[in-house]
Amino acid sequence: MCKLVHNRWGIHAHNVPIDNRLLNLALSMGGDCYLVIDGAWGAIPKIREAKPDAIIVNRHAVANWLEMKPEEWADEMANLFRQQQQYTKHVELECEPDIFPNFPGWGQPIVDRLKFAADWNIRVAHRLRELCPGVIIHSPPLAHERLDLPQWFEIWKPVLDACDVLDMHCYWEKDGQYFRPGLYDPAESLYRAFRYRLVHNFLESRDYHIPMMVTECGNFAPDRPDYADELIYYFGQLERDAAYMIGGCVFILKSDQANWVNDLTRQSNIESFFKKIGDAPKKESPYPKKELEPQPDTSWAKVPEAVHRWYRLLADESFRHWPDQLIPFKGVELHGDRIGAAIIQLESGGDPNAKSAKPALIYNVIPYHAWGLMQVICRVPNHPSFANRPTAEELLIPAVNIKWGMAIFQGSFAGTKGNLWEALRRYSGYASAEYTMADFWANYGAKFKSKYQEWFGIAIPEPEYDELAICAEHLGKAKRGLEGAENIIKTTLREIGKAD
Numbered sequence: 001m002c003k004l005v006h007n008r009w010g011i012h013a014h015n016v017p018i019d020n021r022l023l024n025l026a027l028s029m030g031g032d033c034y035l036v037i038d039g040a041w042g043a044i045p046k047i048r049e050a051k052p053d054a055i056i057v058n059r060h061a062v063a064n065w066l067e068m069k070p071e072e073w074a075d076e077m078a079n080l081f082r083q084q085q086q087y088t089k090h091v092e093l094e095c096e097p098d099i100f101p102n103f104p105g106w107g108q109p110i111v112d113r114l115k116f117a118a119d120w121n122i123r124v125a126h127r128l129r130e131l132c133p134g135v136i137i138h139s140p141p142l143a144h145e146r147l148d149l150p151q152w153f154e155i156w157k158p159v160l161d162a163c164d165v166l167d168m169h170c171y172w173e174k175d176g177q178y179f180r181p182g183l184y185d186p187a188e189s190l191y192r193a194f195r196y197r198l199v200h201n202f203l204e205s206r207d208y209h210i211p212m213m214v215t216e217c218g219n220f221a222p223d224r225p226d227y228a229d230e231l232i233y234y235f236g237q238l239e240r241d242a243a244y245m246i247g248g249c250v251f252i253l254k255s256d257q258a259n260w261v262n263d264l265t266r267q268s269n270i271e272s273f274f275k276k277i278g279d280a281p282k283k284e285s286p287y288p289k290k291e292l293e294p295q296p297d298t299s300w301a302k303v304p305e306a307v308h309r310w311y312r313l314l315a316d317e318s319f320r321h322w323p324d325q326l327i328p329f330k331g332v333e334l335h336g337d338r339i340g341a342a343i344i345q346l347e348s349g350g351d352p353n354a355k356s357a358k359p360a361l362i363y364n365v366i367p368y369h370a371w372g373l374m375q376v377i378c379r380v381p382n383h384p385s386f387a388n389r390p391t392a393e394e395l396l397i398p399a400v401n402i403k404w405g406m407a408i409f410q411g412s413f414a415g416t417k418g419n420l421w422e423a424l425r426r427y428s429g430y431a432s433a434e435y436t437m438a439d440f441w442a443n444y445g446a447k448f449k450s451k452y453q454e455w456f457g458i459a460i461p462e463p464e465y466d467e468l469a470i471c472a473e474h475l476g477k478a479k480r481g482l483e484g485a486e487n488i489i490k491t492t493l494r495e496i497g498k499a500d
Contacts, residue, residue: 034047075127217248239285322336
């Protein structure tokens with residue numbers, strides 16, 4: 001049975017130390033949705049005591065977050081989460097990544113910035129899930145829907161997959177300098193106050209369903225006498241969308257900046273303001289149909305925990321390469337994330353810190369180890385294929401390792417024209433000249449087939465191969481390897497001034 005939320009009304013708590021009088025006034029409006037930022041986290045126990053069924057979302061704001069690695073930010077957030085988890089499990093990721101002016105690459109195309117934001121937040125989300133069981137992750141709140149970008153869904157879907165709720169910021173201005181004509185104009189408000197409906201309709205058209213929450217809303221002019229009426233109207237509209245809308249939070253109860261235009265304390269009579277909202281009728285309705293608690297994919301029920309824990313990362317990366325998730329092969333339909341799971345089992349057993357027992361020989365000459373979950377070879381200087389890879393340290397980060405491992409497998413799969421066994425032979429290292437196809441099958445292929453069938457109930461047809469053709473391929477590869485090794489040696493000698 002779904003837990004009931006009394007209403008969709010709420011407020012963004014102050015970002016200054018708790019002010020009990022203001023907090024009590026805010027609670028008197030009868031809202032059930034609250035966003036609390038670092039400076040006011042002391043308010044969380046008081047809100048929970050007054051509102052046992054309220055949604056309370058934690059936002060951790062870090063001024064220098066762009067200078068932090070995603071895992072560092074997640075570790076910091078996890079420590080704060082543990083302090084509050086008895087009161088709430090809702091956490092919101094970093095604020096408005098789609099418009100942040102100091103983003104790396106600012107001034108570059110928005111697509112590049114979104115890709116950076118997506119990768120950063122995916123890594124944060126997965127690290128949080130590792131550290132904080134039961135956490136309910138709210139996506140980075142979008143200040144613009146970006147639906148005009150054909151690539152938006154492709155880029156941002158893995159972020160939504162990694163989260164439980166899609167958060168948005170929706171502002172309006174009735175007759176001032178910001179968004180004219182504002183809240184009550186049906187056409188204009190769809191792109192401002194109600195832009196969340198555009199996003200919902202867009203996702204619905206792609207059969208994608210996720211609960212939504214407006215964690216900031218308002219009119220940039222809270223001193224206007226009709227502001228309470230605007231909010232009553234707005235929250236009534238959120239109630240209309242209760243099938244997918246959790247609620248909204250008016251921004252902001254009190255700011256740490258005296259001239260902030262959103263500060264509700266600019267109201268001439270704040271007691272009357274909150275009383276008018278508190279007296280307005282509020283409807284009781286259930287949560288959106290999709291449960292907020294993370295739900296595992298039941299088709300992975302037989303996958304051991306050491307591998308199962310990475311299923312979200314695998315699903316995200318699989319979607320990048322196979323948007324429909326299905327990979328046809330010899331009359332059966334395979335899934336990219338499940339292929340990745342079986343590879344992880346064979347390569348590392350699910351150990352994110354795994355290091356290969358013996359190094360691989362690049363061009364049959366240069367020894368380099370493979371690292372992490374999918375045993376990816378790290379960066380090799382001056383190598384045409386390995387020079388841009390992550391370092392060994394970076395490959396011990398699960399999100400980085402799976403991103404590269406899945407990309408490498410997809411490249412091998414495409415390069416063999418969709419031949420699963422040839423792709424796995426290349427991925428596993430059994431395509432080198434010292435091994436035959438029989439070696440691959442005995443030591444890797446048969447084990448992969450067995451695991452995939454045991455876990456997911458699909459019997460993959462065994463390979464058909466021509467040993468003579470494979471021998472010819474090995475001879476050609478050995479020749480190219482020697483030529484490549486010679487080129488690397490020459491390049492290195494030139495760099496250190498030992499050759500012309």
